[in-house]
Amino acid sequence: MSISINGALAELPQDPRVSLLDFLREDLHLAGTKKGCNQGACGACTVLVDGERILSCLALAVQYDGRAVTTIEGLAEGGVLHPLQQAFIEHDGFQCGYCTPGQICSAIGMATEARRGAASHVTADLTAAVTLSREELQERMSGNLCRCGAHNGIIDAIGEMVAAELAA
Amino acid sequence: MSILDAAKGAAQATIQAAMGKLVPLAPDSWIPGGIPDPLIRRQHGVIGAALSRLDGPLKVQGAARFAAEFPLDDMVYAALAYATIPRGRIAGLDVAAAEAAPGVVLVMTHHNAPRMNQPAVFGSSPEAAGPADLPIMQDDRIHWNGQPIAVVLAETQEQADHAVSLIGATYAPEPATTSLAAAKAAGPQPGLFMGQPLRNEIGDAEAMLAAAPHRVDQLYRTPRHNHNAIELHGATIAWIDGGLVVHDASQLVSAEAATLAGVFDLDVAQVRVTSPYVGGGFGGKCLWDHQILGAAAARLAARPVRIVLSREGVYRGVGGRTLTEQRVAIGAEADGRFRALIHSGIAAMSPHNNMPEPFILGTRSGYAADSFSLSVETVTMNMLANTFMRAPGESVGTFALESAIDEMAVELGIDPIALRIRNEPDKDPTSGLPFSSRDIVEAWRAGADRFGWAQRSATPGTRREGEWLIGMGCATATYPYYRMPGAAARITLGRDGKAVVEVAAHEMGMGTATTTTMVAAERLGLPIDAVEVRYGDSIIPGAILAGGSQQTAAIGAAVIAAHRALVADLLKLAGNDSPLAGLSADEVGCEDGGLVKLDEPTRRESYASILDRAQRETVVAAEEASPPLELMHWSMHSHGAMFCEVRVNTVTGETRVSRFLGSFDCGRILNAKTARSQFRGGIIMGLGMALMEETQFDERNGRIMNPSLSEYHIPVHRDVPEIDVIWTDIADPHTPMGAHGIGEIGITGVAAAVANAVYNATGKRIRDLPITLDKLL
Ligand code: FES
């Protein structure tokens, strides 16, 4: 049984109780994925599995046999930051930085969901293509808590990424 | 103009340009008649620029290593079991099944824990950091519901978590005070804060209140709050050669090391506490039982330990803000002048700590009045020690005071901003000291303009859009300037023209690492990238608490002292062959990587050249900051004017904050980007306090009932509007860099601004937090 983490294959743990989060942090020493609650309430542990955002604290590692996981450590390419990582720095989208990896992974997954046409609680027209307004971004990112209060910078940074994608 | 004149003019311009960059050394004390920090006058340097965080690239890549992320060989994982009664004794502990569970290395209880001294409780000495005056796992006594009763160490976290669930405990309960009513019935005690009584009596305030033509006299309540930093409390701990190394998330590395040394009978030099990154602090990341238990277990097992509290564990073992009940009474003339200002009430504490939530601190310096009666009393409950949480005192005290002022504005029919300005004091109303700087009126005017305060209707309930009632409110924010003694800095300047600045300070997201680099670069005349700041390690000399919003000033003064010593050493090293020969430190400034005579900028020499000639690789200067004498001469505070617009749903009672502006008067701002974030972060925590945050405490058994982020609500993205922040940027001439710490003021005044806006929207005055929907239906 194996799993791909940021493009590298890893052996899954023997103990089926090991969460994907603990597997990343403790076994693989990929501590960029954070633990804020271990019970699905904070979003700090968000990673991308085959492009979808999931809470790795609520996932057992062995469930992800054969899947491809991208963590915060896997976003920069060849030493160049992902545009969203750069935007977080520019917009000061963090203070302590502890919620940051989860916010960034979550935002990337969120943009994919929106492209697919997934509606949110604040989407007015369920038949039209999704427009990621500020309110939509706030709603769709509300599962990622930030206690430092970097919310404005986070949404600004994500808004910049979304606008750049639209322009492209 | 002759060629000669033109040449002279050009030379003059060159000298002036040079003088524009050249900054003399800062003074070594702040006392009346002293010279202000010359950095204040420097307008075109890096101070105040909007610089991105220097640790940003690490943080956005998940490469910043937090306490629970240090890999150590042969490490084991800890899990804790917690008591389920508020007071009594452990009658029986069944640990056999846990000990036999797979992977278990150790089960530690009071039966086998090593003998440890009681940690010195915070406040009992400058180095003391203990959470309470209680022994830790040394006997069978239970002091609060949630006290750790056993530690399991196992090879994996899963094994430890499972084994800890197998521990059985029985108790012999003893009577406990777990309801506020019972605590009050037992009688309140006078509150003592930092050794000073929390009491001020000026004139006969009750009599003046009774005689005043206009009166407001109300009771305000605030609940318990938990910190809820997203990083769980955790530490990675190892005993190495008889010494103790703790990689912790700590706001006080030096004091923590000293306290741990006391607990384990070690020399302070045998304990090292590091805290390179803290995932949110707010007062909660200090020394609690878990670090001591982790160290004790690591010693027994002779293995390094990782101990990370579960989210529930954080609620059981890390204290938060306590509840308060506050009376505010104001007696005023028809023109708005205050005759009497009364602010008194109670805060709950445990029997084993001393943190009487000092909610009158802001009132002491806030407004002029003919008479004052201010006091905080404490009542005792059997509960986890309460502690500092962002703006202890002011955060909840301003809710009561600033709500009452709004009520008085309604009573008098005066605009609430005008009422505040009418009672603006010309000196500190209770201490009589002059203010070091106070431009709150300017903050009010600029804020009111920008927010569009003039659009507000004074009559509640007049603005409506469909189901929503819209209102505006405002309140004063205030937090003192502090600078604690004991700070030090060490500067190592190399022949390569690079400097390393070391301070035993902390980066919890405030931007300290970045602003310290900016300020040090400016003083040393070096570019930002030639300065490296190291911090968060108890082996660095000095002690700098990340608390009381004092870190910036404490570091600032320490760097000033070390800088003076460094320049004096450099001048000595320069010797007689240098163009600087014979000059004293006060005759030179730093610029372009060298020293320059202030009034003769052609006399200069680079650091590299000085060190070259002296055949030295480095020069090192370590110095303690001057004592904080400024606090004896002035009343020193930061101020802000908070503006809030809310929408309250008439069907559901839901309150949404639609706009917020903080207009601040906090001295010189060092980094516009990180400062804005600091202010916003405080305001957002204030919005949580206003509308949703409440630690629910079961009054039958003293147990916290909502120990999770799904049941204790903090603001999420959808709750946070775009928050506007402006500042006066008027330097305080009596502080390093002219700056004030700004970590805490943001939360103050927010809850009152929201409550006052809710009143303006609905006509309903909510006097107990949080303002939940049920209170508005
Ligand atoms: S750690 Fe997974 S949601 Fe909080």
Ligand code: FES
């Ligand atoms: S930046 Fe600290 S929790 Fe978000």
